[in-house]
Amino acid sequence: LRHLLTLEGLPRAALVALLDRAQAFLDGHGAADPRMALAGTAVCTLFFEPSTRTRLSFQRAAQRLGADVLGFDASTSSTSKGETALDTLRNIEAMGVRGFVVRHREDGAAAMLAACAAHDTAVVNAGDGRSAHPTQGLLDVLTLRQAKGADFSRLKVAIVGDIRHSRVARSELHALRTLGIGEVRACGPTGLLPDDATLDGCIVGSDLDAALDGVDAVFMLRLQRERMVEGLVSSLEDYHRDYGLTAVRLRRAAPDAVVLHPGPMNRGVEISDEVADGPQSLVLRQVANGVVVRMAVLETLLA
Numbered sequence: 170l171r172h173l174l175t176l177e178g179l180p181r182a183a184l185v186a187l188l189d190r191a192q193a194f195l196d197g198h199g200a201a202d203p204r205m206a207l208a209g210t211a212v213c214t215l216f217f218e219p220s221t222r223t224r225l226s227f228q229r230a231a232q233r234l235g236a237d238v239l240g241f242d243a244s245t246s247s248t249s250k251g252e253t254a255l256d257t258l259r260n261i262e263a264m265g266v267r268g269f270v271v272r273h274r275e276d277g278a279a280a281m282l283a284a285c286a287a288h289d290t291a292v293v294n295a296g297d298g299r300s301a302h303p304t305q306g307l308l309d310v311l312t313l314r315q316a317k318g319a320d321f322s323r324l325k326v327a328i329v330g331d332i333r334h335s336r337v338a339r340s341e342l343h344a345l346r347t348l349g350i351g352e353v354r355a356c357g358p359t360g361l362l363p364d365d366a367t368l369d370g371c372i373v374g375s376d377l378d379a380a381l382d383g384v385d386a387v388f389m390l391r392l393q394r395e396r397m398v399e400g401l402v403s404s405l406e407d408y409h410r411d412y413g414l415t416a417v418r419l420r421r422a423a424p425d426a427v428v429l430h431p432g433p434m435n436r437g438v439e440i441s442d443e444v445a446d447g448p449q450s451l452v453l454r455q456v457a458n459g460v461v462v463r464m465a466v467l468e469t470l471l472a
């Protein structure tokens with residue numbers, strides 16, 4: 170791997186190797202001294218959109234591997250003077266930075282930067298438009314694997330909510346398919362379901378109670394109001410009534426079902442407090458896994 174831009178087409182062996190490496194870091198036998206893996210290497214988190222989890226966990230991951238970490242925040246940078254993303258990357262490359270973790274609102278932005286980068290630069294897509302968020306997909310399937318075991322062919326999962334605008338859902342689907350998931354149910358209001366090939370092979374519907382029936386895991390999605398045109402959702406109260414995951418609704422899933430959400434959560438909209446903070450929620454486990462997954466990715470690309 171030179172860059173990680175999407176999980177689509179990533180061979181199963183490469184995907185499993187990243188998960189195994191992340192698990193090894195988590196279990197404390199990832200490397201004799203992981204702090205040496207990227208000593209002398211500089212990594213920049215190049216974020217043109219807001220982030221808490223992804224940006225900070227990449228920074229934490231790079232630090233744990235011994236890298237020098239530079240944080241770039243578009244709102245306080247020369248982006249506000251009109252500098253392009255490509256000029257920004259080239260200028261930071263000129264400072265000796267080799268790893269770039271890129272978030273951008275435009276689909277394909279990370280791939281464009283990767284195509285134009287120097288031959289020894291590695292680019293990780295930390296979320297571009299609606300297209301892909303590959304490390305989120307990886308950490309989500311690692312979390313599912315820890316909870317349910319490695320044989321995904323036995324599992325039924327539901328992906329619920331604003332799938333149309335979700336790069337997370339696309340990367341989750343890529344990873345779940347590669348790992349041979351048994352059944353994926355995709356559920357959301359018609360206006361928030363994609364009208365392209367994203368959901369090929371899924372059982373698609375708008376009845377949440379039916380989608381939850383007997384599933385082993387529920388992947389909730391954030392309602393992405395910042396990417397939404399007016400009128401797709403009538404009101405947040407209606408959305409919560411029809412698509413909010415409450416404790417009562419969750420009882421339709423298997424008794425040992427687990428709940429994932431990539432964050433940030435709209436509490437009281439797509440998920441209730443009692444589910445978000447309840448015993449079946451793996452939300453903070455996902456965040457912890459994010460650090461080790463990102464360590465595995467950075468090490469694979471840069472070490």
Ligand code: CP
Binds near residue numbers: 223
């Ligand atoms: N899950 C996720 O991408 O969260 P952030 O936007 O906070 O990085």
